[in-house]
Amino acid sequence: MDGEGNKKPWDASQLRKYDLTFDEIPRLHYKDPKIDEYIRANKPVVIIESNIIKPALQRWTLEYLEKNLGQTGHTCFVSKNHQFKYYDDKKIYDKTNNTKGVEFTPPTKKVEMRIEDFMKRVKEWKKGDDRIYLQQSLTTSVGNNIVEDFVKFDWDYVNGKQAKHNWGPLTSNLLFIAMEGNQTPCHYDEQENFFAQVQGYKRCILFPPSQFECLYPYPVHHPHDRQSMVDFEHPDNAKFPKFKDAKGCEAIVGPGDVLYIPIYWWHHIESLMRGGPTTTVNFWYKGGPSTLEYPLKDHQKVAISRNVEKMLLEVLQDPKEVGPLLSAMVLGRYTE
Amino acid sequence: MDGEGNKKPWDASQLRKYDLTFDEIPRLHYKDPKIDEYIRANKPVVIIESNIIKPALQRWTLEYLEKNLGQTGHTCFVSKNHQFKYYDDKKIYDKTNNTKGVEFTPPTKKVEMRIEDFMKRVKEWKKGDDRIYLQQSLTTSVGNNIVEDFVKFDWDYVNGKQAKHNWGPLTSNLLFIAMEGNQTPCHYDEQENFFAQVQGYKRCILFPPSQFECLYPYPVHHPHDRQSMVDFEHPDNAKFPKFKDAKGCEAIVGPGDVLYIPIYWWHHIESLMRGGPTTTVNFWYKGGPSTLEYPLKDHQKVAISRNVEKMLLEVLQDPKEVGPLLSAMVLGRYTE
Ligand SMILES: [Zn+2]
Ligand SMILES: [Zn+2]
Numbered sequence: 001m002d003g004e005g006n007k008k009p010w011d012a013s014q015l016r017k018y019d020l021t022f023d024e025i026p027r028l029h030y031k032d033p034k035i036d037e038y039i040r041a042n043k044p045v046v047i048i049e050s051n052i053i054k055p056a057l058q059r060w061t062l063e064y065l066e067k068n069l070g071q072t073g074h075t076c077f078v079s080k081n082h083q084f085k086y087y088d089d090k091k092i093y094d095k096t097n098n099t100k101g102v103e104f105t106p107p108t109k110k111v112e113m114r115i116e117d118f119m120k121r122v123k124e125w126k127k128g129d130d131r132i133y134l135q136q137s138l139t140t141s142v143g144n145n146i147v148e149d150f151v152k153f154d155w156d157y158v159n160g161k162q163a164k165h166n167w168g169p170l171t172s173n174l175l176f177i178a179m180e181g182n183q184t185p186c187h188y189d190e191q192e193n194f195f196a197q198v199q200g201y202k203r204c205i206l207f208p209p210s211q212f213e214c215l216y217p218y219p220v221h222h223p224h225d226r227q228s229m230v231d232f233e234h235p236d237n238a239k240f241p242k243f244k245d246a247k248g249c250e251a252i253v254g255p256g257d258v259l260y261i262p263i264y265w266w267h268h269i270e271s272l273m274r275g276g277p278t279t280t281v282n283f284w285y286k287g288g289p290s291t292l293e294y295p296l297k298d299h300q301k302v303a304i305s306r307n308v309e310k311m312l313l314e315v316l317q318d319p320k321e322v323g324p325l326l327s328a329m330v331l332g333r334y335t336e
Numbered sequence: 337m338d339g340e341g342n343k344k345p346w347d348a349s350q351l352r353k354y355d356l357t358f359d360e361i362p363r364l365h366y367k368d369p370k371i372d373e374y375i376r377a378n379k380p381v382v383i384i385e386s387n388i389i390k391p392a393l394q395r396w397t398l399e400y401l402e403k404n405l406g407q408t409g410h411t412c413f414v415s416k417n418h419q420f421k422y423y424d425d426k427k428i429y430d431k432t433n434n435t436k437g438v439e440f441t442p443p444t445k446k447v448e449m450r451i452e453d454f455m456k457r458v459k460e461w462k463k464g465d466d467r468i469y470l471q472q473s474l475t476t477s478v479g480n481n482i483v484e485d486f487v488k489f490d491w492d493y494v495n496g497k498q499a500k501h502n503w504g505p506l507t508s509n510l511l512f513i514a515m516e517g518n519q520t521p522c523h524y525d526e527q528e529n530f531f532a533q534v535q536g537y538k539r540c541i542l543f544p545p546s547q548f549e550c551l552y553p554y555p556v557h558h559p560h561d562r563q564s565m566v567d568f569e570h571p572d573n574a575k576f577p578k579f580k581d582a583k584g585c586e587a588i589v590g591p592g593d594v595l596y597i598p599i600y601w602w603h604h605i606e607s608l609m610r611g612g613p614t615t616t617v618n619f620w621y622k623g624g625p626s627t628l629e630y631p632l633k634d635h636q637k638v639a640i641s642r643n644v645e646k647m648l649l650e651v652l653q654d655p656k657e658v659g660p661l662l663s664a665m666v667l668g669r670y671t672e
Contacts, residue, residue: 323670334659
């Protein structure tokens with residue numbers, strides 16, 4: 001669908017500039033058996049020319065989505081800038097309920113919006129306006145046509161991968177509609193992900209779990225859990241000295257491309273600048289049963305670290321006490 | 337027994353010089369009800385004029401011990417210098433058994449020695465010789481007279497404290513016979529301790545569990561677990577910058593004094609220089625049931641840290657991996 005010759009439907013000026021360089025994620029035909037080698041090795045790969053989301057590719061224009069997504073409200077986020085950094089409501093300190101949590105001002109606002117209103121705001125957007133990003137589950141409250149398209153996805157193919165690689169159950173399919181230039185800052189998820197591009201182009205920068213130290217995730221109890229504390233556009237090298245050493249890879253995915261984002265892999269995703277709105281569908285699967293075979297995989301070490309932080313919060317009860325205890329455990333004892 | 341006027345049977349020149357200053361641990365008459373306030377608050381106190389080890393005080397001269405301690409071998413440690421730093425055999429890497437452990441050369445040698453041989457070496461010791469330290473359980477293989485004296489200790493008094501403060505069972509009574517100048521470097525134990533001085537004078541420097549960060553204990557999986565990495569006589573201020581801020585207290589205990597060393601309190605103990613050999617008996621009790629009442633006590637936080645380190649070793653299987661994982665968890669994330 002894309003490569004007529006080498007002409008790309010985008011150019012480098014549409015990519016934000018970062019101080020890192022990236023390897024390219026390989027692109028493999030969906031029947032290529034090497035895809036399974038990548039998945040088995042927990043490495044990202046772009047699956048091309050598959051029918052995974054073919055009905056969406058054929059029909060899900062913005063107009064079609066506006067007509068068919070359904071008349072209920074859909075989940076959208078509003079941001080003052082181009083960044084849409086995820087946060088977990090449940091980890092925010094709540095005065096009225098006197099819950100334990102972190103004092104926190106959300107960087108984006110979650111709103112329920114009718115699809116017409118969303119589309120109107122996207123079309124009429126001009127520089128300086130708040131930005132908007134739709135992130136709606138495809139399995140709850142969407143219209144019949146969308147559901148019909150959805151059931152015609154190539155489930156044999158994706159379920160085949162799930163079975164072959166011993167993943168857990170499919171947990172959700174989200175539909176993302178982004179404005180050009182929208183950015184989802186670097187984070188990792190605790191699920192396997194097929195990230196299927198419907199419309200427009202997204203740049204996906206990925207880092208393996210081994211880059212934990214270079215990417216400085218927020219504490220697990222923080223609302224920005226799983227997100228990097230580093231602002232890629234203005235990295236604070238004094239606070240995050242190892243960021244400059246982060247080793248990542250990237251792919252620019254267009255219509256029909258399906259990026260496999262392995263569980264616990266960091267990903268920083270942005271819709272190309274001046275490329276129009278983008279539409280993506282993802283497939284999230286729970287990870288496989290974790291058998292502790294040695295040596296442990298890097299993502300298992302991340303999972304272990306997360307559990308340590310969670311247990312400490314559980315026993316200490318106060319998020320403010322986790323850091324001092326961990327620091328006391330490490331500084332001068334396990335550091336040089 | 338000691339204070340005729342203020343004349344002390346030792347002088348400051350018998351104490352090693354350290355860069356720290358210490359508060360004095362209070363000395364209270366054994367009937368003073370304030371003793372229970374100290375114990376309840378997990379604070380050290382010297383109990384004076386008690387009958388706790390009266391039979392030993394009356395009879396356990398070196399000659400008596402030589403005659404009555406028993407003809408089997410007794411556990412002694414041999415050191416090239418004045419320091420007798422404890423280590424845990426089970427945490428040493430063992431080539432032949434291919435066990436997981438730390439490569440480690442023990443700083444002292446554990447030997448079984450007949451009491452006459454021990455006493456002879458103590459008497460004939462001259463500068464440059466190896467030093468020696470007897471540390472023998474009083475409840476296994478000691479002679480009848482010693483056992484008779486032992487059962488006449490004031491068990492009502494110590495068991496009364498045990499009951500009142502809800503301690504666990506008595507786990508052991510060790511007899512220590514040290515050469516003058518012998519030092520047990522700073523460490524903590526996971527038990528409550530009555531440290532009863534029989535003969536000679538020992539300087540006991542204690543630090544509360546809150547001083548963990550200033551004292552830099554070895555990793556839990558290291559054979560020197562629970563010992564401070566800091567050499568008090570030559571502190572490495574670059575590696576252990578907070579040591580100079582350690583807040584401690586001290587007591588010089590002589591015959592009849594019983595020092596309460598609370599569970600998890602650090603203690604650095606040395607027989608005074610040019611003071612002759614010293615004899616001590618300790619009473620180790622398991623801690624009370626740990627009810628997690630908030631705010632947690634400092635020693636409970638130490639116990640939590642220990643458990644984190646142990647679980648990490650358990651899951652990572654390799655002691656060399658504990659430090660890097662903890663560092664990755666902390667540096668730049670929980671540190672400034
Ligand atoms: Zn994600
Ligand atoms: Zn001790």
